[in-house]
Amino acid sequence: MTTGRFGPFGGQYIPETLMNEIHRLEAAYNHYKADPDFQAELKDLLDNYANRPSLLYYAGKMTEDLGGAKIYLKREDLNHTGAHKINNALGQCLLAKKMGKTRVIAETGAGQHGVATATAAAFLGLECEVFMGEEDTIRQALNVYRMELLGAKVHAVTSGSRVLKDAVNEAMREWVSRVSDTHYVIGSAMGPHPFPTMVRDFQAVISEEARKQILEREGKLPAAVLACVGGGSNAIGMFYHFIPDTGVRLIGSEAAGRGIDTLEHAATIAKGKVGIFHGMKSIFCQNDDGQIDQVYSISAGLDYPGIGPEHAYLHDIGRAEYVPVKDDEAVAAFEYLARTEGIICAIESAHAVYTAMQVAPQLSKDDSIIVCLSGRGDKDVAAIARYRGRDIHE
Amino acid sequence: MSNIKNAFAGGKAFIGFLTAGDPTLEKSREYILTMEKAGADLVEIGIPFSDPIAEGPVIQEADLRALAGHTTVEDVFRLVEAVRQTSQIPLVFLTYLNPVYHYGAEAFFARCEKAGLDGIIIPDMPLEERDECAGAAKRHGVDIISMIAPTSHDRIADIARVGEGFLYVVSSLGVTGTRDTINTDLKGIIDTVRSVTDVPAAVGFGINTPEQAEKIAAVADGVIVGSAIVKLIAKYGTEAAGPIYDYVKAMKEAALRGGK
Numbered sequence: 001m002t003t004g005r006f007g008p009f010g011g012q013y014i015p016e017t018l019m020n021e022i023h024r025l026e027a028a029y030n031h032y033k034a035d036p037d038f039q040a041e042l043k044d045l046l047d048n049y050a051n052r053p054s055l056l057y058y059a060g061k062m063t064e065d066l067g068g069a070k071i072y073l074k075r076e077d078l079n080h081t082g083a084h085k086i087n088n089a090l091g092q093c094l095l096a097k098k099m100g101k102t103r104v105i106a107e108t109g110a111g112q113h114g115v116a117t118a119t120a121a122a123f124l125g126l127e128c129e130v131f132m133g134e135e136d137t138i139r140q141a142l143n144v145y146r147m148e149l150l151g152a153k154v155h156a157v158t159s160g161s162r163v164l165k166d167a168v169n170e171a172m173r174e175w176v177s178r179v180s181d182t183h184y185v186i187g188s189a190m191g192p193h194p195f196p197t198m199v200r201d202f203q204a205v206i207s208e209e210a211r212k213q214i215l216e217r218e219g220k221l222p223a224a225v226l227a228c229v230g231g232g233s234n235a236i237g238m239f240y241h242f243i244p245d246t247g248v249r250l251i252g253s254e255a256a257g258r259g260i261d262t263l264e265h266a267a268t269i270a271k272g273k274v275g276i277f278h279g280m281k282s283i284f285c286q287n288d289d290g291q292i293d294q295v296y297s298i299s300a301g302l303d304y305p306g307i308g309p310e311h312a313y314l315h316d317i318g319r320a321e322y323v324p325v326k327d328d329e330a331v332a333a334f335e336y337l338a339r340t341e342g343i344i345c346a347i348e349s350a351h352a353v354y355t356a357m358q359v360a361p362q363l364s365k366d367d368s369i370i371v372c373l374s375g376r377g378d379k380d381v382a383a384i385a386r387y388r389g390r391d392i393h394e
Numbered sequence: 395m396s397n398i399k400n401a402f403a404g405g406k407a408f409i410g411f412l413t414a415g416d417p418t419l420e421k422s423r424e425y426i427l428t429m430e431k432a433g434a435d436l437v438e439i440g441i442p443f444s445d446p447i448a449e450g451p452v453i454q455e456a457d458l459r460a461l462a463g464h465t466t467v468e469d470v471f472r473l474v475e476a477v478r479q480t481s482q483i484p485l486v487f488l489t490y491l492n493p494v495y496h497y498g499a500e501a502f503f504a505r506c507e508k509a510g511l512d513g514i515i516i517p518d519m520p521l522e523e524r525d526e527c528a529g530a531a532k533r534h535g536v537d538i539i540s541m542i543a544p545t546s547h548d549r550i551a552d553i554a555r556v557g558e559g560f561l562y563v564v565s566s567l568g569v570t571g572t573r574d575t576i577n578t579d580l581k582g583i584i585d586t587v588r589s590v591t592d593v594p595a596a597v598g599f600g601i602n603t604p605e606q607a608e609k610i611a612a613v614a615d616g617v618i619v620g621s622a623i624v625k626l627i628a629k630y631g632t633e634a635a636g637p638i639y640d641y642v643k644a645m646k647e648a649a650l651r652g653g654k
Contacts, residue, residue, distance in 0.1 A: 013491055013518045015448050016553070017543035017567060159454060160445065172447045177568035179545060276491045276518070276526070277445065289466050290496030291444040 004193025007316055009309035012192040014172075014279045021179045026194045028099050033201065038098065045090045049123065050080040052087075052205065056213035056370070061340045062357075069223055069363035071356055072370045074210045076234065077345055081116045083375030084203060084234040089116035089185060091202035093124050096183035103127040103178075106185045107171040109136055109164035109230070110301035110348065111143025112375050113187030118152035128152040131171040133163035136300045142379055161294040164230075164304045168278055188231025189308035192279030196308050203237025210370055211241045218368050224249035224359055227372040228351040229322060230266070230302035232311045234374035239320060249321065251359065252311065253351040255297030256324035266295035268307040269315055269322035277305075282312045298327040298387065301348040301375075325351040331387055333357060334377065346375030347384065396512045396537045398559040401436035401484045402594040406653035407560075407616030408433060408607075408646040409596055410623050411488065413440040413456035414473050415465030417631050423476045425627065425638055430483045432639045433646030438515065438620070441470050441489040448517040450571030452621040456628065467493050474509040486513035486539060486559070491526065499527050503534040513537035513559040521553050542587070542595075543567075544578040550586045557593040563614065565599045571621045573600030581613045604648035611652025619645060 004010050004026075012022060032038040046052040055075040063071045076084035089106075096104055104126050108114030114130040121128035130147055134156040137144050147154050160166035168191075175184040189199040207225070214222050225242050227235035229252035242248045257265035265271065268283050275284040277292055285293040285305040297303045314320035330347055333354035338344050345353065349372070356371045363369065377384075385392045401407045410429040414422050426437045442460035446453060474485055487506070494502045494516065506514070514536055519526060524538065531538050537559030542550055544567055554561060563583055565576045580597060587595045597610045598618030607617045626637045 011523055012520065013523055014520060015517050015543070016520050016541045016549075017545050017564060019520050019522070019543075019549065020545050020547060159451075165445065169445050169447050173450075173569050176448070179567065273496070276495050278447075279518070281495075284492070286492065286496065290493035291461065292492070294444075 004197060006310045006313035009280070009282050009312040010193055010196060011281050012279065013276050013281065014192045015176055017176045018179065022192055024099070029095060029194050029198050032095055032098060038094070042091055042094055045094065046087065046205065050086045050090060051078060053209040054078055056210055056217065058217070059341050063360070065340055066357060066360050068361040068365065069367040069369045071360050072214065072368055073373045074206060074238065074370055075373050076206060077349070077373050077376035081112070081119050082378070083112040083116065083346065084206060084237060085113040085116035085187060086119065087205055087237070088187065088199050088202040088233060089113065089120040092183065092185045092198070093117065093120035093126060096185070097124055097126065099183065101126070101181055101183040103182045104185050105129045105131065105171050105174050105182055106187060107131045107164065107167035108187060109167065109303055110299065110346070111136065111140040111147070111379060112301060114152070114154070115143050115146050115150070117185045118147040118150035121152065122150045129155065131155050131157050131167045131174065133157050133167045135162040136164065139300050139383055140379055164300065165292065188233040189236045189310060190231040190278060190280060190306060196280065196310055199233050200236045200240060200310060203233050204240040206234065206237035206372060207239060207241035210238065214368060214370060221245050221248050222370050223363050223367040224251055224369045226251045226253065226352045226356050226359070226369060228253045228302060228348045228374060229307060229311060230255070230304045230348065231306065232308040234372050236308060236310055238372040239314070243319065250314065250319060251355055252320060252322040253325045253355040254322055255299055255302035255351060256326040257296045257298070259326055260324050264296035265324070266297040266303050266305065267324040268305065270324045280309050282309045283307055298330065298383070299347045299351065301346070302351065323355055325354045329354045331384060334384060343373070344377040344381070345373050346377050347380040349374045396535060396559060397482065397484045398436065398512050398537055402560065402615050404435070406611040406649040407435040407594070407596060408642065408649050409436045409438060409616055409618040410434045410642055411438040411440060411618065411620035412623060412627060413442055413453060413460050414470040415442060415460035415463050416456040416624070416627055417459065418463065419465065419469055419473050421632055422473055424635060426477050426483070427481060428635045428638050429642050430481055432642035434483070434642050435616070436484040436486065438486050438488050438618070439470065439473065441467060441487055441493055443490045443493060446490060448569055450569040450621060452624050452628070453570050456624045467497060471505050471509045474511050478510040484512045486515060487511060488515045491516050491518050494527065499530040503527070503530040503536050506536045507534035511536060513539050515539040515541070515562060517541065521549065521556070524556070542583060550583060551590045554587045554591045554593065557591050559593070560616065561587055561593055561595040562618065563595050563597045565597050565601065570599055572602040576600055576606065580610070584613055604644050607645045607648040608652035611649040617645065617649045
């Protein structure tokens with residue numbers, strides 16, 4: 001059995017063609033992880049290019065309106081490119097460059113990871129190609145053009161259900177075809193080892209900052225931290241430094257689409273089973289024959305049939321809770337946050353905001369909770385308008 | 395030792411592939427027997443999968459067609475049993491790991507044994523993850539066919555040492571599908587294999603013409619052809635037996651020429 005496991009989850013279930021490359025990546029990552037120069041260079045990029053540390057914002061209006069625990073928002077939406085994805089994209093692109101790679105490829109769902117990778121690649125002088133399900137190129141047309149402006153080539157993937165899962169398939173096929181000069185920048189805490197660990201480490205800056213910030217503001221740890229979960233990169237980043245703080249509840253919101261009792265959802269923990277796919281052993285939505293389900297969510301970024309292996313493990317040992325949030329609930333939270341706080345968040349993040357709206361009133365006024373606002377919502381405005389029956393031109 | 399050694403007993407082997415249930419299970423049975431009649435020494439049966447990440451467009455589409463026809467894993471076992479009523483040709487599965495894991499490795503390989511399957515190829519189960527299946531496969535006499543890639547280098551000997559049935563040498567980088575040229579140093583790979591094991595080595599990925607088959611057979615013990623046969627099935631549907639027969643016969647003859 002390979003290393004890089006979280007309990008039974010994780011591993012390296014990939015074609016032989018990639019095994020030497022994944023070992024090289026693992027060795028390079030372990031080397032640079034311990035290299036103070038690399039870490040200083042990355043920190044400089046994060047602070048002076050990506051606008052870190054991100055704000056821990058006290059959502060006073062929301063808190064007052066809902067009653068109960070004080071609600072803080074970790075404002076990853078204020079990062080350069082508008083989402084947490086830049087933390088990982090800068091880390092991996094810098095690593096790729098150190099490894100001598102000249103080209104990066106990436107998959108993207110909502111387009112945020114594609115934009116972040118295209119940005120990091122432009123800045124660091126790497127060639128960039130992004131694979132995006134054709135369905136998502138329509139849902140997120142704005143982000144397609146952003147990537148092109150940044151010099152990336154976007155491939156609309158027409159296989160399968162034409163969403164995130166299919167974009168990952170196609171990016172893997174591309175990587176197998178051209179591995180020597182190319183690094184695959186996986187956008188979530190998923191895939192074969194070392195990706196789940198590496199992506200988590202690059203995203204852990206979220207909880208590293210948030211933990212310090214909340215202690216400064218409140219003088220004690222929060223009662224809960226919340227994040228939305230697709231593959232789970234912003235969630236693992238938000239959870240990571242709170243994992244040893246057993247008094248802090250870790251709550252992930254997964255996309256329940258039209259409801260977990262319908263066939264149209266992406267609620268992996270609620271409805272999935274243990275399986276092996278996309279390089280990892282984890283939990284996947286699949287049918288009785290082990291075929292991977294075509295999942296659904298209004299949110300292109302959560303529209304994925306699996307979850308990162310560390311989340312599967314945190315669920316397994318009972319350390320983290322995962323709750324399903326439906327499209328209509330996420331849209332309601334999206335609109336609520338806009339009206340109460342004047343913040344238009346990503347529809348992905350709105351899933352976590354909805355859960356926060358349920359959790360906060362159950363807690364005491366002396367408590368606090370932190371919601372990871374993983375991205376901003378400009379990209380979603382047209383889709384939400386359509387959801388509400390208004391057709392607007394982007 | 396499984397039945398697979400018989401595939402390599404008569405000189406250079408020709409190994410054909412099809413996706414079970416494309417276009418129908420009954421036709422899959424007929425086409426396997428057609429390949430045998432035309433000289434194929436072993437047939438690889440693809441269990442259709444929703445997300446075949448090692449396959450190019452031709453086999454991806456065959457998988458989709460088979461799944462659209464509601465082909466199940468149990469159907470594929472029944473296909474093996476149907477072939478076994480009249481033929482002892484060595485048969486191996488090509489499947490991704492999830493359907494096996496979902497079925498349960500022990501139950502899956504017990505069912506393989508009952509059906510009369512000889513081996514299994516799992517593209518997303520590299521050497522390091524072999525334990526997912528190795529114990530159950532051994533208990534039920536199913537060979538795990540390991541893959542060796544152009545990028546395997548220092549891993550070739552380790553993979554070859556645990557080789558069973560035959561070794562599947564991947565001719566080129568990338569996914570399955572026909573190619574005009576193959577630039578990998580196949581002789582170098584096969585020499586390394588031969589230095590540690592006498593398990594036969596067959597080459598696949600990209601091979602589609604008799605000229606390629608002849609060249610490959612000059613260095614390897616067998617030639618594997620998938621996409622080119624699946625293309626014939628896509629083109630001729632339920633009427634593909636004639637074209638498959640002619641194609642496989644020409645390829646087998648080319649392989650034998652390469653061995654001389």
